[in-house]
Amino acid sequence: MKDRKLRVMVAKPGLDGHDRGARVIARAFRDAGFEVVYTGLHQTPEEIVQAAIQEDVDMIGLSSLAGAHIYLFRRVVELLREKGIDDIVVCGGGIIPEEDIPKLKKIGIREIFTPGTKLEDIVQWVKENVKPRIEGVKCKVK
Amino acid sequence: MQSEVKKVLSGDVRTVARLIRDIDDKVPEVREVLKALYPYTGKAYVIGVTGAPGVGKSTLVDQMVAHLRKEGKTVGVLAVDPTSPFSGGAILGDRIRMQRHSLDDGVFIRSLATRGHFGGLTQSTRSAIDVLDAMGKDYIIVETVGVGQDEVDVVRSAQTTIILVIPGMGDDIQAIKAGILEVGDIFVVNKADREGSDKTVHELKLMLDMSQEKYEEGRWKPPVLKMEAVFDRGVKELLEEIEKHRMYLAEKSGGTSFRKTRERIREELSEMVKNRIIEEVFEKLIQSGEFEKAVNSIRAGETDPYTACEDLVIPKLNLAEEHGRKR
Numbered sequence: 031m032k033d034r035k036l037r038v039m040v041a042k043p044g045l046d047g048h049d050r051g052a053r054v055i056a057r058a059f060r061d062a063g064f065e066v067v068y069t070g071l072h073q074t075p076e077e078i079v080q081a082a083i084q085e086d087v088d089m090i091g092l093s094s095l096a097g098a099h100i101y102l103f104r105r106v107v108e109l110l111r112e113k114g115i116d117d118i119v120v121c122g123g124g125i126i127p128e129e130d131i132p133k134l135k136k137i138g139i140r141e142i143f144t145p146g147t148k149l150e151d152i153v154q155w156v157k158e159n160v161k162p163r164i165e166g167v168k169c170k171v172k
Numbered sequence: 173m174q175s176e177v178k179k180v181l182s183g184d185v186r187t188v189a190r191l192i193r194d195i196d197d198k199v200p201e202v203r204e205v206l207k208a209l210y211p212y213t214g215k216a217y218v219i220g221v222t223g224a225p226g227v228g229k230s231t232l233v234d235q236m237v238a239h240l241r242k243e244g245k246t247v248g249v250l251a252v253d254p255t256s257p258f259s260g261g262a263i264l265g266d267r268i269r270m271q272r273h274s275l276d277d278g279v280f281i282r283s284l285a286t287r288g289h290f291g292g293l294t295q296s297t298r299s300a301i302d303v304l305d306a307m308g309k310d311y312i313i314v315e316t317v318g319v320g321q322d323e324v325d326v327v328r329s330a331q332t333t334i335i336l337v338i339p340g341m342g343d344d345i346q347a348i349k350a351g352i353l354e355v356g357d358i359f360v361v362n363k364a365d366r367e368g369s370d371k372t373v374h375e376l377k378l379m380l381d382m383s384q385e386k387y388e389e390g391r392w393k394p395p396v397l398k399m400e401a402v403f404d405r406g407v408k409e410l411l412e413e414i415e416k417h418r419m420y421l422a423e424k425s426g427g428t429s430f431r432k433t434r435e436r437i438r439e440e441l442s443e444m445v446k447n448r449i450i451e452e453v454f455e456k457l458i459q460s461g462e463f464e465k466a467v468n469s470i471r472a473g474e475t476d477p478y479t480a481c482e483d484l485v486i487p488k489l490n491l492a493e494e495h496g497r498k499r
């Protein structure tokens with residue numbers, strides 16, 4: 031399946047009104063050859079998960095600059111789990127206090143990128159840790 | 173495959189989403205599913221929305237979805253954005269304007285990248301339309317950026333094609349003329365809250381009149397509407413025009429579903445055959461490096477393009493045999 035393309039979603043849950051960071055990362059992902067679905071500001075976890083399903087992405091990158099990241103990020107992971115989805119990687123980025131990182135990883139956020147992280151390191155991490163879904167439609171041709 | 177088909181027919185979102193991915197990624201097995209779905213297609217009404225970058229296509233699609241939902245219709249949206257020729261990646265941002273519908277079960281929105289395969293966009297978009305159609309969506313809206321031939325071809329899969337422009341595009345309107353004027357069923361001057369919209373409407377009407385021969389008695393004459401999509405002004409009127417166009421088509425085809433008219437089938441099949449040939453012959457020549465090798469040979473004066481072409485193509489033409497053997 032040489033044509034398989036990595037599809038990722040960049041989403042901004044919560045109330046803060048800045049998406050410069052999210053846009054920068056979206057561009058970096060595009061330049062790395064990924065298809066990036068960007069959903070804009072003020073998304074609820076429900077909206078993010080529903081969009082991720084419709085878009086069949088391999089990864090959701092959550093960006094948060096406000097304080098509610100623990101609740102919001104956890105909700106995204108929970109919703110995916112409730113729907114029986116275990117093959118979408120969830121990552122987070124933004125202004126996130128050091129002490130929260132272990133907590134977030136425990137609830138199922140695979141990696142957290144804080145403002146100091148270089149773009150190329152994030153891209154590299156995604157390339158190494160997120161693979162496009164390999165299995166195609168299950169279909170038996172008689 | 174049986175269950176795959178059943179899941180699509182029952183409207184299973186996850187299955188549909190994955191199937192569209194497989195279509196896009198050209199997973200060969202997907203054809204078997206599409207074959208099985210075909211009998212269930214032809215019911216949806218397909219609307220194309222195209223126009224230059226930033227003219228308000230996604231904003232309009234979002235409003236159309238809202239109106240159609242109020243009438244109780246279900247809607248599928250395919251929003252196509254260009255693939256970067258440098259990286260092969262893409263930013264698919266149309267969804268931003270439509271996210272208010274993401275929790276609505278009656279709406280399925282999918283962003284697609286053009287991916288730059290030769291004419292493949294039309295093919296994969298058409299297949300995605302078939303899937304959403306079989307899924308039971310009443311309307312399918314396809315948004316493309318009206319720049320390349322490929323995008324223009326995509327909107328030709330639609331029953332009604334809407335071309336969006338904005339005031340003061342001047343020269344751009346001239347540019348539209350090139351390929352797109354012919355495919356437009358309804359023209360919309362969006363951002364009519366800006367200065368110059370009446371002038372743009374006038375210019376468009378003039379241009380349409382100049383190609384008057386096309387519009388003999390009884391033929392559909394594309395209307396030109398003013399719109400302020402962000403403020404939901406003019407959207408209702410547009411949907412009324414779409415309905416009129418739909419009636420016109422129904423009358424013309426004598427009740428046969430548009431997709432199943434002789435003309436459509438011919439067009440779709442011819443696209444499909446051409447695409448398959450490109451896929452099976454041309455793309456393979458590129459991948460194997462034979463094509464580049466031939467280019468080098470011509471440059472080096474070892475052969476001429478006519479001979480090179482024959483040498484490339486003829487060995488590939490016993491495909492049928494090859495496939496027969498595989499079975």
Ligand SMILES: Nc1nc2c(ncn2[C@@H]2O[C@H](COP(=O)(O)OP(=O)(O)OP(=O)(O)O)[C@@H](O)[C@H]2O)c(=O)[nH]1
Pocket residue numbers: 223224225226227228229230231232266269317362363364365366399400401402403
């Ligand atoms: N003033 C004004 N702005 C509008 C109107 N309709 C849309 N816009 C704005 O135009 C900008 C682009 O709108 P989109 O709907 O994203 O345009 P698009 O054609 O889908 O853009 P691409 O998909 O990037 O080509 C947004 O900021 C909209 O809010 C309108 O009627 N009037």
Ligand SMILES: [Mg+2]
Pocket residue numbers: 229230231265266315
């Ligand atoms: Mg758009």
